[in-house]
Amino acid sequence: MDRKKREKEMACVLVCSLGFPAKDVRNAFSMLIESADDTALDNPVVVEDLAMFLARVVVDEVLAPRDLEELGSTMGGKVIRTAKTLLEARLSGERILRCWGGGGIESKSPGCTVSEVKEKIQVLLEEYASGGDLKEACRCVKDLGMPFFHHEDVKKSVVRIIEEKEKKERVWKLLKVCV
Template sequence: LVDLGAPELNPIFLKRLVTLAMDRKNREKEMASVLLSALHIEIFSTEDIVNGFVLLLESAEDTALDILDASNELALFLARAVIDDVLAPLNLDEIACKLPANCSGSETVHMARSLVFSRHAGERILRCWGGGSGWAVEDAKDKIWKLLEEYESGGVVGEACRCIRDLGLPFFNHEVVKKALVMAMEKKNDRMLDLLQECFVVGIITTNQMTKGF
């Protein structure tokens, strides 16, 4: 995608990715969501994601001719994007506003919003296709914070890097950067900066994740 040098195609790629995934098994749907999270960090802007979902919703009626449960599946993809921090809840309103009048996709957005704001939404949506980390986002953030606290209190850089990798949430590494910086300012020492540098050197955290974390 980077080599194409055509960012205007990003929304079309998203539409194609999700459309193909909706017609596949749960494993492929899960993989598509994980890929979308990674693309958002590395390549896609939030605007790309919003416009991609608008394209999907505009063609939802046609998609439903081939995929019987298209509306429900698309609502899950939207909700999952919010839970994965690919979209903010307010972006759902933005998407709805961009849809033509009387578009059936508006109901799909409403369904996604209901999923996001339902009780225990995070964990249920992360598990919606039988995959995901099995954690709610807040739980993941808590685990990151505890990991960093343990390192700050005398842990070894290499061990901390391994623990970050073992979290199994590479698309969430910007949160590691953000929390490490907060802790560095609170503790007024360079240990967290050393950890971030090592994570970058060994390839755990990318340049874009660093930028997003800052």
């Protein structure tokens, strides 16, 4: 629950892919809801996260909407109410599928594709090189949530340094601080 959006998306895709019986998924959520009060001490948004996970497994058809009723009758009223509210909203299915940046199990890609990440890095470097803020650029690199992809940051930065010699000091500074 205390992970980033990308990891939450991958967890949802994993739950959908493994094909657990609905009864087991329902029991797992019951245990999570029971421990929500304790978890809230470390993660204050646990109710919202659990509700979003519940809504997501309903949209992904791992659980049926009636399974929420069974969970709601036992415990975790606030989590269940929040999940139902999310599911009842207009165009909720599409919104819930993309809640953490992915497109669900059908997209075969939790989060961004490699080409999308490369494009985001390119845009980030262009904005920074043209006078952007160093802290903002570092935050954007972190927000990508892909530390295993920093080689692409370095590669694109070196290319930019070679192509635009007048901006090389700014780009070097970005590499020193962020990557």
